[in-house]
Amino acid sequence: MSKSRRHMAITNIGIVANMQTSVRNKLEKGDGMSFSEFTYPLLQAWDWWHLYRSSNVLVQIGGGDQYGNIVAGMDAIKSISSFPKTGLPVTNLDDQGKLRPSHTPMGLTVPLLTTSSGEKFGKSAGNAVWLDKTMTSTFDLYGFLLRTADEDVERYLKLFTFLPLEHIKQVTQGHAADPSKREPQHLLAREVLELVHGPEEALAAEQSHRESRKPSVESVAQGTESSKESQDRVKLPKVKVVGKQLAEVMQSVLGESKSTNARIIASGGVYIAKRAAGNGNDLEFVHFKDPRAKVTEDMLVGNALVLRRGKWKVRVVEAVDAAGSRNSKQ
């Protein structure tokens, strides 16, 4: 708080010392600025003036980069209010014709979020994580949130859920006892999905993630209700799986180039699920380290290759015969 108050005091006198201004910055270091772009803060200020006058909108909330535009809007509303015939109720103004404190526009900006590793929040490998499920599937949105670092998860739970703080504290403390379960991350993902896509989608995404985290021979062979159609399950012609290099299969399933995937394999970031010794239904992930090695028949579980890239990304690749029907060979 004290930091923002200090900043307030500085901006109130109209000059932000030692800060590069965005107009100057773009003019001098960027590609210049069109008159339209220069006008942008004024258009945004007009929006606010319109809403101030017609709907009593006193406060604008904006992202971390919106402080300047918001202050411009406040200045504009204060100035326009003193013009004659604006249609504002006279009671908004004091004796000097200035807006009373209770009618003076104010602004609030939210922080620019960065992850504990210094990246901009909401980006996955440089790409935005979208809220439209045709652009970022509910499975991948859930997966993205599930990968939240332990250092960040409490902060995100406070920001992206409506859970009471005591509840958040409880869950994150419980997490310290058993970090492998990632319960705070599941909670974050579930809550955000519920807000963005609704409770049914949230539940379905959670179920397919929990299953893909712990695949069993049975779940791989049959595909459970929630994962049958989900994005963690893909079908490929058998000839594109067996006899191909794993890096190539990953390219068709997870995207990114064959060489990138080969590099990830070589660095030890790829696992293949095998039947666990002892219990017939359990699978365990084992390292797959040879970037040139080909997929063989005995790597399949039932008719599927179960691969995991990194800590979380699991794909069940069903190898189907050319006609597209299921290969039933066990």
Next chain:
Amino acid sequence: MHVNVDTLKEMSLYASFSRPGLEQGYVCGRCLLQAQRPRHSTPVRASSAIRAFASGRRLLANAFASPTRKGVLALLEERGYVNQIAGDRNVLADLLDKQRVGFYAGVDPTAPSLHLGHLLPFMVIFWLYLHGHEVISLVGGATARVGDPSGRLTSRTKTVESSYSDDFIRMNGQLERIWENLIPYGARHGYAEIATGSYKVMTNAEWLDKLNILDFLRLMGNSMRVGTMLSRDT
């Protein structure tokens, strides 16, 4: 004078006896109209707020705020939502706990979808809505065509006209759906719908499309100094 509906209900007797224009009793016509008309998502506020209070549910901070209860702004600060406040923090904190306050947050549809980062300012809007305030989420259908230069070194690539309207329609629909999810979601976390404020999803094309450039220059143009605009940090 703009007042909130609760106060108006108490005042209505007085207002109906007093002539508009008298210092204390004057209430603008629109407020009176709003008080008489049931509004979106808050149909019978006063009486239902009392019922909610009786049954122990959460309710409007302004209606029956206890002096010890933490204010809405303090809640937002505690959860980490506040980076900077432009204006007087204490005036804002006070207003928020005493009366309904109007808020807006906007986003330009420069892509067919919101992304995760966009959610943060809207989370603040959602909290304020759940605490009884009047909020607007604005989709900048008009301003997307100009493009906000804030924080950028290169201009956005120009988009064909048809994709502006496609992007607008998709983003607008997306925000509407998130609002529809929020209401049961808020209820699940104990924010009864009767104690919430009101919300609108609007587009600035509604007024910017028909804005007269001379009106704009007279009011806005004369209010802004080029020197300030050049030196402002955005």
